[in-house]
Amino acid sequence: MSALANQGESVRPTLAGRALGFDLWWLPRALVLGLVAFAIFGPLANLLIWTVAERWYFPHTLPLEYGLSYWAKVFSPRGVAWESLGTSIGIALLTVLFALALAIPAGYALGRLKLPARSLILLVFLIPQAFPNLPVYVNIARFFYDVGLNGTITGVVLVHVTHGLVFAVWIATAAFAAVDAELEEAARSMGAGAFRAFRDVTLPLAMPGLMASGIFVFLESLDEFTGSFFVGAPDVTTLPLLLYTAGAGGNYQVASITALLLLVPSIAFMLVVERFLRADVLARIGH
Incomplete structure (x- = not known):
């Protein structure tokens, strides 16, 4: 019994390490996918914001006023x-x-x-x-x-x-x-x-x-x-x-x-x- 218990205890860290390694492996993937999504949808989002922006100038991150007057x-x-x-x-x-x-x-x-x-x-x-x-x-x-x-x-x-x-x-x-x-x-x-x-x-x-x-x-x-x-x-x-x-x-x-x-x-x-x-x-x- 003690041998089986010791074997079970030794397996748990291995499984935990594999799970941690699996999670860490997805971190660079998620980062790359996030950058790709930003490169694709970032300009589109900026375009959509400009279509409803009434006043927007530097250094403001978002428009000061929104509206549809330009439409x-x-x-x-x-x-x-x-x-x-x-x-x-x-x-x-x-x-x-x-x-x-x-x-x-x-x-x-x-x-x-x-x-x-x-x-x-x-x-x-x-x-x-x-x-x-x-x-x-x-x-x-x-x-x-x-x-x-x-x-x-x-x-x-x-x-x-x-x-x-x-x-x-x-x-x-x-x-x-x-x-x-x-x-x-x-x-x-x-x-x-x-x-x-x-x-x-x-x-x-x-x-x-x-x-x-x-x-x-x-x-x-x-x-x-x-x-x-x-x-x-x-x-x-x-x-x-x-x-x-x-x-x-x-x-x-x-x-x-x-x-x-x-x-x-x-x-x-x-x-x-x-x-x-x-x-x-x-x-x-x-x-």
Whole structure:
């Protein structure tokens, strides 16, 4: 009995040490997770506070007064928030239409046909992302000014299409490559033509990836600032331009409200992308 008692007493410190070590092991994890959460949600919390701050200045940690007067100013009839929001959404929708009109045939050819320079063609679509945007847009603005496209919706849409085409083509290529080619061949063997097999079989199966591609292009266009500034300003005012104007003028309340308007569709659409863009589609990118 004494031996068993001694063994039990020796086991208790060991278990206690293991439990203490387990708890201590979670301390650095909790610290890292806390820092990550602060880095992600800290700026968002600051943004939300600015949207309801009436007076807030250094050295005060929190606003001195709260209210919604700046919301009323932003959405008043004399404000330009609604007009800028409508312009941004209209430009983004046109950008999606033009980008998908180019990306669907290009993605089908790159994803289903055995092209000799397929990898090189995909690499070409990355070129707009490989160079700094500022010098590219300055030269585009100069060219558009010569041909009468500067300060027009058409010019801004063309710039956005150029910038977002890489997402459209790469994701569309992966979406079409993920569709089993035997399904289309089976439709062809039963008498369907090439276009009907594409319309009734391949396109519906690739539609989730194409929807994700369109959402990426929409969000990219909605948040695009540099191209809109050099090509569209001052005649075409989008929400990012309004955000920049308010922030540069020190009106942080209006800038925060505008940023919140841009943040809501981004979060909503990213949840949709996570739903439709599957891992097997992503695995096809670059293959």
